[in-house]
Amino acid sequence: MSTNSGNTSQGTTIPAQVDVRGPRFAAWVTTGVLVLVLIAAAFSTPVAAVLIAVQAVVFAIGAAYGPRRHPYGRIFATLIAPRVGPATETEPVAPLRFAQLLGLIFSAVSLLGFLAGSTVAGAVFAGFALFAAFLNAAFGICLGCQIYPLVARFRRTSATTAGAAPHRPASSI
Numbered sequence: 001m002s003t004n005s006g007n008t009s010q011g012t013t014i015p016a017q018v019d020v021r022g023p024r025f026a027a028w029v030t031t032g033v034l035v036l037v038l039i040a041a042a043f044s045t046p047v048a049a050v051l052i053a054v055q056a057v058v059f060a061i062g063a064a065y066g067p068r069r070h071p072y073g074r075i076f077a078t079l080i081a082p083r084v085g086p087a088t089e090t091e092p093v094a095p096l097r098f099a100q101l102l103g104l105i106f107s108a109v110s111l112l113g114f115l116a117g118s119t120v121a122g123a124v125f126a127g128f129a130l131f132a133a134f135l136n137a138a139f140g141i142c143l144g145c146q147i148y149p150l151v152a153r154f155r156r157t158s159a160t161t162a163g164a165a166p167h168r169p170a171s172s173i
Helices: 023-043 045-065 071-084 093-113 119-139 143-163
Strands: 001-009 011-019 090-092
Touching: 001 071, 011 045, 011 093, 023 045, 023 071, 023 093, 023 119, 045 071, 045 093, 045 119, 090 093, 093 143, 119 143
Parallel strands: none
Antiparallel strands: 001 011, 011 090
């Protein structure tokens, strides 16, 4: 997954972009791992806990460093991208990082469920993560990317109101 960022002639920065095939590849791998988590949960909660912990680390790397340093993204960039040709469609990196953060949250809650001895809770949250990963892999629908604009708007609104000076009426002297 190669990312691009640069400047326009007006000096504004173009957000980093990524080949859409990379995140879909990562979603397929994630789907496979999460299916293994659910299968393992039926037979061995400790094995399911280890698998979901590994996937949580992968999500954390993706959320913190973006698609370029994401483990599955590196596999795509090294082994697959050179064989499939140049990117014909790109998407911004920020929503993808947010989606990885949501995956991290679901997998962390799943891990906590498994560690607490609640196989059902662990499996349910692994199932939520699986649903989101499969939607992206099979249909190109990234739930985190769909939610991201709402969160970004909320963050801008909060930052604007937090930094604004309180309104004081003019004195009438």
